[in-house]
Amino acid sequence: MTLPQVPILPILPELILTLFGIAVMLFDPFTAKPHKSWLSSLAFIGVLAALAGNVLLLAAEGEYYNGMIIVDSFSVFFNFLFLIIAGLSILASRQYLVREGVNHSEYYGLLLFATVGMCFMGGANELIMIFIGLEITSISTYVLAGFRRTDLKSNEAAIKYFLLGSFATAFLLYGIALMYGATHTTHLSQISSALLTGRIDLRLVLAGTALMMVGFSFKVATAPFQIWTPDVYEGAPIPVTGWMSVGPKAAGFAAFLRVFFVALPALDQKWFWVLWVSSVLTMTIGNTAAMLQSNIKRMLAYSSIAHAGYILVAFAALTPNGIASIMFYLLAYSVMNLGAFAVISAWSLSGERRVTIDEFAGLGYRQPWLAAAFTVFLLGLTGIPLTAGFTGKFFMFRAAINSKLYWLTIIALLNSAASLYYYLRPTIAMYMREPGESGRTSAPQDSAPLQISMATKVVIAVSVLAVFYLGLFPSTILDFAQSSAFLVH
Amino acid sequence: MEFIDSHILTILILMPVAGAMFLALLDPGKHEAIRRTALVVALLTFVFSLHLVIHFVPHEAGFQFEENSPWVPAFGMNYHLGIDGISLWLVLLTTFLTSVSVLASWKGIEKRVKEFFIFILLLEAGMVGVFASLDLFLFYVFWEVMLVPMYFLIGIWGHGRRIYAAVKFIIYTAVGSAFMLVAILSLYFLNAHATGAPTFDFTTILDNIVNGRLVIEPRIQVWLFLAFFLSFAIKVPLFPLHTWLPDAHTEAPTAGSVLLAGVLLKMGTYGLLRFNIQLFPDATQTFTPLIVALAIIGIIYGALVAMVQPDLKRLVAYSSVSHLGFVVLGIFVFNIQGVEGAVYQMLNHGISTGALFLIVGMIYERRHTREISEFGGLATPMPVLATIFLIITLSSIGLPLLNGFVGEFLILVGTFGAAVARAKLYCTLAASGVILGAVYMLWMYQRVIFGEVTHDVNKTLPDLSAREKWVLVPMVVMALWMGIYPQFFLRKMDASVSKLLNAPRVMMVRK
């Protein structure tokens, strides 16, 4: 018999990431403590290699492995996004891990493995594959959330995320099972054609859809399944929080979009209203709660809920333009949020102290460039023009208006305006208050000059540039996203 | 020269931005160098803006100095700039007042000097951008982005409750513009469905409306009009949306107040004139009585409230509500006198209220209080200031031969002859606003300047320094020039205003 031809190109980025992940884990015990940082460089090289591999994927569009994996510009776009997120996160974590005394290379290994899972979620063309990708991502994330083992809050975050996450995965799995029961297939396009035949049990399909929606809603943290977010985001180590708020969320949306637009377009009038209501709830709850926070991580956690709500607005538009704008926005949101968390990580002190908004007082004059970058990220997150956040939101709301979702867009825009209130609070602290004016007296060692590592600076600089690039010249990325979105739709 | 000719507006926008970037690189400790650099940049921008006046063709009604290049072609967004006879003067007002503001902030700003001038210059770029944009998307971009430097100016260098005022300012305006964004998008899709060519280009959409290629149902026009109107009316601010204004004006540093009153408020009236009236003529017709009523309430209410203010700056702030009421009234009477008067009054208000804020700022720098009761008899120690203050006060209340007279007179004439019901009544009510204006301004002037020196500290106050004279004299010159020879300014706006009023759809409103 001849050897079966197994193409490796379609999963090349995933393979590269896995190999590098294993290598990082394996080299760790052989590396003396002072030299551990080269392993993070290794992980970063792995991400770069996977990016190169991803470029090759552009020429290999099609379905592979009996249709389990699909390579199209949608999946390639998301691979790029996940790899960029992973690369920035690796760089942003280096200094933090050393400072917190948890510089274990497993961190980087897990980050790479989680990225593998995310890439599978973006490229999966079949429900089981999505589930596997989700599990790979989630399990790595559970560990990462608890990476500061000796810290109770970090432990709480990990356990909470693990318990609730497993629960949500179970919902998703049950939904998949029901869908399979009704349509006898887990392939997305076959589900779609099965639904069109009309010879299926619609009750099962609807129950399956609802359960899958619960599962995805949990993963992307939209109301009413967002309750876990603040505690987990607050407890997890700062770079992990930054990563979680963009990476797994983007992956969740990638799978969410593909499942609902490829497999379930026939039912879109049924799930449209669920999205509509969920969107309003998500934005409003996220923004309202964010206003009341004093801890900056918690504030950004709630605001990330609000951002998922804005994304649902474009989701509810049910058009290729809507999908494209979501893709663009996920990229924009990722660079802004990663940048913001890099600043928080640079400003905070060991043991994750100095993370309340008041404690940013005076940053504007002690570290003008750091503060300026933070201001750019915050304004971007608010959606002030010339930043990525504005173009992203503008495209999403454009898609929504195109689908005549006037009220939803107005609610979203008012939410956006309200978000100014809390996004500006750090700028008030940074520029308009003197240190110590808030009544807190900081210990003398806290006013020592900040040491910001080169890697962190690179992350912040790259993010700032990306925020402005996407804000000023969105065309290239937008056109790419648009061409991909038509494929999915 | 060729390059300057074809890119003058971009130069006017980018020059302050480049200046701000350069400032960012300077050593924050070298205050004098920073101030000088900022002044050079502001003056250079002003000089370049004179290019507009010199090369502007007066009888050309359309847009001049146009620049148009695609920005996001997939969605029909363009980088389209251009000015007509209306925006020409507003751009000039911006560059002029920015230069004055920079010079006026020489002494008053002691902390974070570098950041202060960076924000002033960025603000200038945004303001010029608003007046020069001919693409709705671009307009919105400048409209929003300009809030940020103003927010920081109020929040960092303001007085008293500065943070409250800054946040209130930015959220108030952002809520307004949220509705405008929805309206812009809706208009964009209406136009795209009607003509098949999606574009945010204002001139194209306007052409389509004028030529009947794009017909918007009155019912939809009402919503779009309201959305734009809300955003602009907050900015103007029109009664009853004015509540952010006294806080922002009072707490802002002097330069901030000057630019806020001098330029930012004009964006609201400019928006009404440029967008609301031309794009939604049917709805304009529906809402004209309401808006005229609000404008008149604003005139009288602003004047009455200004009368009882114990704080100098608050008094000037409320007088803005009154004056901007005049501007709105002039716009919504739809005749050439009214609209030209409105545009002229926008410029006047920029000069006279700007100068008033400068004077209040100078007094504040000396005494660190703005309570009217703390002063009295300032004419004795500060004769030069008293003289200039008098000229500006008279200009603000509209004495003939000074700028305020021309604008108010034109507006009142326009209102008197307006083709709306009860025009004479409106005219009478608005004229009573002029009288009230004279009352509160002169009363204020009398309490501050005349009489015995009631507080001993005031006896030794130094008079204007050379720099302060340099700040105020150009304002006085402008006030006189605009009052004595208004034709110089009006001639250049004639064609544009007539074109605006003679557009077939707007004609219909006029009847």
Next chain:
Amino acid sequence: MLRSYLPILIQIILASLIGFGILGLSYLVGKHKPTPEKLMPYESGVRPTGSAHERFAVKFYLTAMLFILFDVEVIFLYPWAVIYRELRFFGFFEMLTFILVVLAGYVYIWKKGALDWNKN
């Protein structure tokens, strides 16, 4: 379709019947004369002291988990062995890769000291 699962159902029923049957029978048929000695956990052993809820070193769990992990991985060798001849060299190299991955894990836990009972 469900018919094909019938034998499994029958097996489950039979297995539970036999299991519970034997337990039930011995309960019914056997004699019950409990004495304190008989009720002790270890009838002829040392007298137990302290509470049964004792804290275990986490090492036990670690060892148990590692055992299960590798045990499960080894199970994959069985089906592979059955069709080894059909797979030929392809199968050989595939399994080699698999073993290498497992080996990597083994080296990792070894060097991390997870197998070192007396560590710390």
